[in-house]
Amino acid sequence: MDQVGIAAKETKSPWGAPNQVGAPCSLSDVMSEELAKQLDQECSSFPTCPNVSETLFMGEDADTASDLMLAQMLQMEFDREFDTQLRREEKKFNGDSKVSISFENYRMVHPFDSDCSEDEVDWQDTRHDPYRADKPMTAPRKGFVGKGKNITTKHDEFAPEVQVGDGIGMDLKLSNQVYNALKQHCYSEQRRSARVHEKKEHSTAEQAVDPKTRLLMYKMVNAGILENINGCISTGKESVVFHADGGSMEDKAVPEECVLKVFKTTLNEFKNRDKYIKDDYRFKDRFSKLNPRKVIRMWAEKEMHNLARMKNAGILCPEVVILKKHILVMSFIGQNHVPAPKLKEVKLGSEDMKGAYYQVLHMMQQLYQECNLVHADLSEYNMLWHEGKVWVIDVSQSVEPTHPHGLEFLFRDCRNVSTFFQKAGVADTMNVHDLFNAVSGLQINADNEAEFLAQIEALERMNEDHVQQSGKKAIAIMSDVGPPLLNSDDD
Ligand code: ADP
Numbered sequence: 001m002d003q004v005g006i007a008a009k010e011t012k013s014p015w016g017a018p019n020q021v022g023a024p025c026s027l028s029d030v031m032s033e034e035l036a037k038q039l040d041q042e043c044s045s046f047p048t049c050p051n052v053s054e055t056l057f058m059g060e061d062a063d064t065a066s067d068l069m070l071a072q073m074l075q076m077e078f079d080r081e082f083d084t085q086l087r088r089e090e091k092k093f094n095g096d097s098k099v100s101i102s103f104e105n106y107r108m109v110h111p112f113d114s115d116c117s118e119d120e121v122d123w124q125d126t127r128h129d130p131y132r133a134d135k136p137m138t139a140p141r142k143g144f145v146g147k148g149k150n151i152t153t154k155h156d157e158f159a160p161e162v163q164v165g166d167g168i169g170m171d172l173k174l175s176n177q178v179y180n181a182l183k184q185h186c187y188s189e190q191r192r193s194a195r196v197h198e199k200k201e202h203s204t205a206e207q208a209v210d211p212k213t214r215l216l217m218y219k220m221v222n223a224g225i226l227e228n229i230n231g232c233i234s235t236g237k238e239s240v241v242f243h244a245d246g247g248s249m250e251d252k253a254v255p256e257e258c259v260l261k262v263f264k265t266t267l268n269e270f271k272n273r274d275k276y277i278k279d280d281y282r283f284k285d286r287f288s289k290l291n292p293r294k295v296i297r298m299w300a301e302k303e304m305h306n307l308a309r310m311k312n313a314g315i316l317c318p319e320v321v322i323l324k325k326h327i328l329v330m331s332f333i334g335q336n337h338v339p340a341p342k343l344k345e346v347k348l349g350s351e352d353m354k355g356a357y358y359q360v361l362h363m364m365q366q367l368y369q370e371c372n373l374v375h376a377d378l379s380e381y382n383m384l385w386h387e388g389k390v391w392v393i394d395v396s397q398s399v400e401p402t403h404p405h406g407l408e409f410l411f412r413d414c415r416n417v418s419t420f421f422q423k424a425g426v427a428d429t430m431n432v433h434d435l436f437n438a439v440s441g442l443q444i445n446a447d448n449e450a451e452f453l454a455q456i457e458a459l460e461r462m463n464e465d466h467v468q469q470s471g472k473k474a475i476a477i478m479s480d481v482g483p484p485l486l487n488s489d490d491d
C-alpha cells in the first residue's frame, strides 16, 4: 500500500498536518545539493517546540477538525494567562523576601518541557530495576494531559517518607529543577539502599549476624555492657568473632577490650559436631529435647562453662564476661585491637618455642586433671602467643574424658601438639604416646599407633559398659568436676 496515503489519512495532529514523506528516490537525488537546500528549509520551518498560540493561529493548515482538541487548546491558553497573572501576584507578594511563599498550588498550567525529560530519565533508569515497585509508577508526566485529570505536580507526593519542606502545610517555594533533582536522588537512594540492604542481609546471614543477632548485639551496647562493637576478627565455619570495647556491668568488671564470639545460627556445620555435645553427659539430656537452634546456644554455653573451669584452674584463657543466647562475650587476648597471633603464625626464637612447648604440656595436664577436660581441637590454631605466654582459646567442643570418644580426642590433641613442636625444632619433645600418658596419667604401652588407639578404644568401651551397668561414670581417670549448668537463656 502507498505509504503517503497512510500518512495523510492518519494525520490528526493539533499542531497541523505533518510534511508528507517523499517517495523513495535514487542515490543521485539524495546527493543533490538542491535537495539538500530544500530539506534544510523544510527543517528550519518545522516548529520545534510547539507553542499554543503559534499552533492555534498556524493558519489554514492547522487541523482543527476535532472540537475536543480545540476546546483543550483554548482552555490551555486560558490557563496560561491565568498563570501569568498568578506569577505577577506571587512576585508582588514576596517582594525581596528571602523566604518566599509559593503560589504554585494555584497554577493551572505546569511546565512540561524540562520536566518531561527528567521523568524520561527516571523511567529509563528504572524499567529493569527490580526495586522499581517502590516507585509510584502511575505518576504521569507533569503538565497538561487532559483537563481535570492526569495532572501531576511536584505536590503529588513521590516518596512519603521524604519531607521536602515543600507543599506540606508550608507553602515554601522549591524550584522545579531542584525538586526534580531531589526526586531523582530520592528514587536512586531508595533503590540503592534496597540493594545494599538486601546484600547486607544476605552476607551477614552468611556470617552469622542475622537481624536477630544484630539486635542482641545492639542490646548489649544499649545496656552499656559494651561501648562499641568494632570489626570482625575472624569468620570461621561455626562462629564469627568481633572485637568490642568493654563497657560496664553492675556485678562484674568488664575488660577494656572484649570479643564477641557469635555462634553461627546456620545449622549445617554444627551437624558434623553433634558428637561433641550429644554424648557429653553434661548436655546429653537437654540435647535430645532441644530444637537445632537451641543446640547452637548450647555450644556457646559449653564454651562458657569450659572457660570458667579453665580460669579456675589458672589456665591462661579468655575470661567470660556474659553469655546471651548464641553470643559469648569474653576478654580479648591481644592489645589495641590487634589480636594476639596464633602459635601457627608467630615467629618465635628457639628458647621461646621451647618455653611454649612446656607451657602447653603443663596446660594440657591441668586441663585434664584439674578441669576434667579434653580440649578436643587443640592445635597451633587455637593457641595464641600473648605477652610471652601461650593462651588457649576455642573450647566450645571440649569434653570430659568420660565422653565416649574423649580419649580419642585427647590422642588427636597430643598428636597435633607433638607434631607442631617437633617441626618447630624443639629438642626433647615427647612422642605422641608419651605425651598422651603424661597428660592422662594412664600407662598405655603399644608398639605402634594402631595398637595404641585400639587400647584407647577398649578403655572407652569399658567405661561405657560401666556407665550403663551402674548408671554412674567409671574408671579411675574420671572424676566428677564442674559447676552445675545454668539453664540456657531461652526466649
Ligand atoms: P573458631 O571456632 O571459629 O575457630 P575461635 O574461638 O578459634 O573460633 O576464634 C577464631 C579466631 O578469633 C581465633 O583464631 C582468634 O584469632 C580470634 N579470637 C577468638 N577468641 C579470641 C580472644 N578471646 N581474643 C583474641 N582473639 C580471639
Ligand code: MG
Pocket (backbone or CB within 6 Å): 381, 382, 394
Ligand atoms: Mg579456632
